Amino acid sequence: MEMYDYVIAGSGLFAGTFAYLAGQKGKKCLVVEKRDTMGGNLYCQDIEGIHVHKYGAHIFHTSNKKVWEFVNSLTEFNRYTNSPIANYKGEIYNLPFNMNTFNKLWGVQTPKEAERIIESQRAAMKGEPANLEEQAVRLVGTDIYQKLIKGYTEKQWGRDCRELPTFIIKRIPVRYTYDNNYFNDAYQGIPKGGYNPLIDRLFAGCDVELETDFNQYRERYEKLGKKVLYTGTLDSYYGYQYGKLEYRSLRFESETLNIENYQGVAVMNFTDRETPYTRIIEHKHFEYGTQEKTVITKEYPQSWEEGREPYYPVNDHTNQTLFEKYRILAAQEHNVLFGGRLAEYKYYDMDKVIEAAFDLADRELA
Structure with missing residues (x-):
């Protein structure tokens, strides 16, 4: 039976960054992923030559030069600037305010x-x-x-x-300038060719098992690795013994349209209550696509239940109290590491995910 330095549950950006850094130190990693694709929510699907962000739009932005240089060392980024539009009953407004x-x-x-x-x-x-x-x-x-x-x-x-x-809502950005750039970060863009090349580079050198629920076969995988890095939901790791943490989820409806340009912008938010979806993503605009067709995705928020993807933690007092109970259990583990947005019950921008993985790698691999 082969022994790994790390068995990694999940294949999102946190897992990938750690796996890459561990590989640079000569560590051998096995990645166990529940889905049939790698990359977690970053995974892109190729439709009509357009890289469709299957699990919601991901726009990379950071002011951390180390993070920017890291991702650009793995794949080339374009100069995409996020300038979303708000649509209120047909009235068009620029965002941020x-x-x-x-x-x-x-x-x-x-x-x-x-x-x-x-x-x-x-x-x-x-x-x-x-x-x-x-x-x-x-x-x-x-x-x-x-x-x-x-x-x-x-x-x-x-x-x-x-x-x-x-x-x-702790703060709402209000800018008294004619500037439609949503982010103030120094660096911003989308990987050329979508996120899959970045994911491939991060996990190059790892052994991978897809369509496998780590928690279902945990005993077997714990024996395969000296340590486990777990990036799934913390409550499921402990069998929901204190109860389930709450999330908001999303449902996506994608269509391929026989036109070159549907809405003229990558991200359009629909801010009236009557429109059932919150936004439409037109994916080709992330990479300045010139394809004859276009792909759009409507995002419908929904409550979370088991089997749906947990996107946004409901960080109220009740859920934070519940999470703290699970966090205390996690702190008592000896050979299990926890990290990423699900294991930490925390909304993370992508650059912050990478920073957190850097911190873990510094502690583990030094």
């Missing part, structure tokens, strides 16, 4: 005019915000909240904004 947005809303032209309107609307909210609606109005005023936040947020979380806690 900037002078283009304010000009469309109120006809203002200068930052001072826009600031005056927002401040007057914010001032109407007295006292400490008691829910997300009051928090949002306190941050950006009533007009922006009603048209560009309320409907989208209620679809995303499946509840009225007055029933949602304030912590979901």
